[in-house]
Amino acid sequence: MGFSDHIREIERVGQGSNTGRDAVVVESWRRCLETYQLDPSKAREAVIVSETRLREHRQQAEDLVHIARSGLERLYRQVAEQNYVLLLSDREGVTVEFLGDPSFNNNLRKAGLYLGSEWSEPRAGTCAVGACITTGEALTIHQTDHFDITHTPLSCTAAPIYDTHGALTAVLDISLLSSPILKASQNMARHLVSSTVRRIELANLMANSRHDLVLRFAGAPEFLDVDPEAAIAVDGVGRITGMTHGGARLLATSRGLDWRRPELLIGQPVADFFEAGLDELASLTRASLPQDRRIAVRDGSFLYAHAIEPQQRLAGGAPARVVRTSPAIDRLGGSVPAIDGLRRKIAKLAPGRLPILLQGETGTGKEHLARIVHEVSGLPGRFVAVNCAAIPEQLIESELFGHVPGAFTGALARGRKGLVEEAEGGTLFLDEIGDMPFATQSRLLRVLAEGEVLPVGGSAPRKVDFRVVSASHRALADMVAAGTFRADLYYRLNAAVLTLPPLAERDDFSWLLDRLLEKHGGGRPLRLSAAARALILNHRWPGNIRELDNAIAFAAALCEDGWIEVSDLPDHISLSPSKPGEDAPDAEVRGVLAACKGNVSEAARRLGIDRTTLHRRMRRLGIDRPH
Numbered sequence: 001m002g003f004s005d006h007i008r009e010i011e012r013v014g015q016g017s018n019t020g021r022d023a024v025v026v027e028s029w030r031r032c033l034e035t036y037q038l039d040p041s042k043a044r045e046a047v048i049v050s051e052t053r054l055r056e057h058r059q060q061a062e063d064l065v066h067i068a069r070s071g072l073e074r075l076y077r078q079v080a081e082q083n084y085v086l087l088l089s090d091r092e093g094v095t096v097e098f099l100g101d102p103s104f105n106n107n108l109r110k111a112g113l114y115l116g117s118e119w120s121e122p123r124a125g126t127c128a129v130g131a132c133i134t135t136g137e138a139l140t141i142h143q144t145d146h147f148d149i150t151h152t153p154l155s156c157t158a159a160p161i162y163d164t165h166g167a168l169t170a171v172l173d174i175s176l177l178s179s180p181i182l183k184a185s186q187n188m189a190r191h192l193v194s195s196t197v198r199r200i201e202l203a204n205l206m207a208n209s210r211h212d213l214v215l216r217f218a219g220a221p222e223f224l225d226v227d228p229e230a231a232i233a234v235d236g237v238g239r240i241t242g243m244t245h246g247g248a249r250l251l252a253t254s255r256g257l258d259w260r261r262p263e264l265l266i267g268q269p270v271a272d273f274f275e276a277g278l279d280e281l282a283s284l285t286r287a288s289l290p291q292d293r294r295i296a297v298r299d300g301s302f303l304y305a306h307a308i309e310p311q312q313r314l315a316g317g318a319p320a321r322v323v324r325t326s327p328a329i330d331r332l333g334g335s336v337p338a339i340d341g342l343r344r345k346i347a348k349l350a351p352g353r354l355p356i357l358l359q360g361e362t363g364t365g366k367e368h369l370a371r372i373v374h375e376v377s378g379l380p381g382r383f384v385a386v387n388c389a390a391i392p393e394q395l396i397e398s399e400l401f402g403h404v405p406g407a408f409t410g411a412l413a414r415g416r417k418g419l420v421e422e423a424e425g426g427t428l429f430l431d432e433i434g435d436m437p438f439a440t441q442s443r444l445l446r447v448l449a450e451g452e453v454l455p456v457g458g459s460a461p462r463k464v465d466f467r468v469v470s471a472s473h474r475a476l477a478d479m480v481a482a483g484t485f486r487a488d489l490y491y492r493l494n495a496a497v498l499t500l501p502p503l504a505e506r507d508d509f510s511w512l513l514d515r516l517l518e519k520h521g522g523g524r525p526l527r528l529s530a531a532a533r534a535l536i537l538n539h540r541w542p543g544n545i546r547e548l549d550n551a552i553a554f555a556a557a558l559c560e561d562g563w564i565e566v567s568d569l570p571d572h573i574s575l576s577p578s579k580p581g582e583d584a585p586d587a588e589v590r591g592v593l594a595a596c597k598g599n600v601s602e603a604a605r606r607l608g609i610d611r612t613t614l615h616r617r618m619r620r621l622g623i624d625r626p627h
């Protein structure tokens with residue numbers, strides 16, 4: 001169908017004609033014309049949200065993506081051979097997870113089948129994700145069903161994912177860049193997507209209802225224990241606390257209610273919906289045969305049910321998911337606003353599985369921070385650090401992914417496990433990720449996307465499960481723009497970005513200095529002479545904390561009785577010209593002013609700057625002029 005035919009058909013449908021399109025398509029076209037005032041003759045480019053917005057959307061969807069991951073990956077494996085790509089979008093239509101063959105990246109990106117693409121109806125016109133969000137139903141938008149001419153090559157099938165309180169929270173979509181003409185060819189796709197969503201919702205309900213009784217239902221006893229159609233959670237006094245979408249439909253049908261009004265279902269007594277009380281329902285465990293677990297629904301139908309006992313509450317009734325605070329997090333730095341802000345982020349991010357990217361100049365403490373994230377995460381596995389810049393290019397793949405016996409000249413006879421597998425159940429820290437060779441980046445992407453690692457020379461992939469934290473002192477976004485770092489890998493790694501400031505900008509400089517004086521004191525903190533301290537405070541520290549750490553270690557070895565004098569410091573510090581006080585850390589300016597009891601001239605002299613400059617600094621720091 002040509003461009004003009006497509007527009008003409010939309011216009012005719014807009015005027016009320018029946019052109020044989022499915023009702024969901026007709027209704028969506030009308031919304032596009034009447035509600036969103038879209039013009040079918042104007043083609044729109046795919047909308048890809050900014051990196052910052054994408055990060056926010058991904059952070060919000062983190063828990064769901066974590067629970068959904070194995071379902072998504074399994075579905076992708078089932079459909080990848082037919083060239084489908086898989087998108088998970090949030091309730092605003094922004095793609096927060098994407099699985100597709102990276103070799104089609106350019107075409108997929110252009111078509112909007114990509115991380116960060118926005119598929120809401122008002123933005124993209126009739127499309128599967130957008131129509132699914134609006135209608136709340138699984139559907140296929142096939143080729144010319146799309147409103148916008150740019151999308152008409154695509155065939156997309158989507159199903160909504162509901163949270164346990166019945167609100168639409170995400171959409172799972174599988175799409176084809178080119179497909180057979182017949183829409184019926186996508187019926188199987190709809191079944192696959194819907195059954196994946198059913199499993200994801202069930203996993204989500206189980207994870208969120210650990211302390212409640214969960215009831216699973218099926219129409220036939222044979223599938224009850226393996227693939228239930230619906231599930232609900234019930235608290236200790238028999239009130240409904242959660243449900244899958246199948247559960248919502250079942251409850252609603254039982255009383256002739258509308259499933260789109262979950263408030264009529266959540267919080268209601270379970271006995272209103274079934275001809276059975278809480279005790280009877282709770283007894284339907286696997287202790288009896290599935291065919292004996294038949295229960296009557298209030299609408300007169302019968303179902304088979306399976307009751308799963310709640311887990312014991314934790315002592316004191318602590319909630320299952322708490323943001324852990326850990327002494328590890330105190331090792332990050334002193335209590336100043338910038339570091340406290342970082343600490344809050346880490347406390348929230350560490351317990352999840354979101355990949356974290358650490359940015360900061362060399363020696364700013366990226367690995368130190370990665371270890372803190374690992375400790376706070378509570379993951380049972382190891383922390384495995386890999387310096388991608390330090391491993392020779394020809395060895396990096398076998399180091400990371402392992403190799404089978406005799407895979408290459410010099411390979412170990414019995415083969416070798418890779419570092420990725422060493423990190424099983426723990427954290428893999430990829431330092432200097434910007435130095436990873438391009439080919440290795442593709443293999444790493446595959447490992448992250450599929451949760452499987454294929455050793456060099458091997459043919460059988462092995463399952464792996466780990467958290468990835470990566471770091472780079474280079475701006476990866478620039479490398480992506482220059483084409484030296486894979487964009488898709490970048491988006492996988494940068495779900496959350498934490499930036500460490502250069503040492504010279506840290507307001508907790510003195511805290512760090514004290515920690516290092518303790519560290520190298522061998523049981524008794526080292527002391528600094530006033531002149532040595534002044535030199536240290538005035539140095540620029542291009543090598544950041546590592547340089548300071550090395551300088552203190554050096555001085556510790558030279559000094560007498562734990563007192564560090566100027567002559568004990570490395571020459572490049574003791575002999576270097578002081579940096580102008582204009583660059584002194586904020587804490588230093590405050591300290592000197594306090595020591596001079598607010599005497600600006602004296603403080604300026606000590607800081608080595610003129611009074612005007614000091615006044616400017618004070619204004620910036622919000623320090624009042626002394627009267």
Ligand SMILES: Nc1ncnc2c1ncn2[C@@H]1O[C@H](COP(=O)(O)OP(=O)(O)OP(=O)(O)O)[C@@H](O)[C@H]1O
Nearest residue numbers: 331332333361362363364365366367368545546549
């Ligand atoms: N908050 C901190 N408190 C005490 N010591 C720290 C802190 N952060 C970093 N260090 C010390 O500074 C040195 C450098 O830190 P680290 O190796 O983590 O930096 P990096 O940013 O990963 O460096 P590179 O970019 O060169 O890999 C280490 O010896 C580390 O122990």
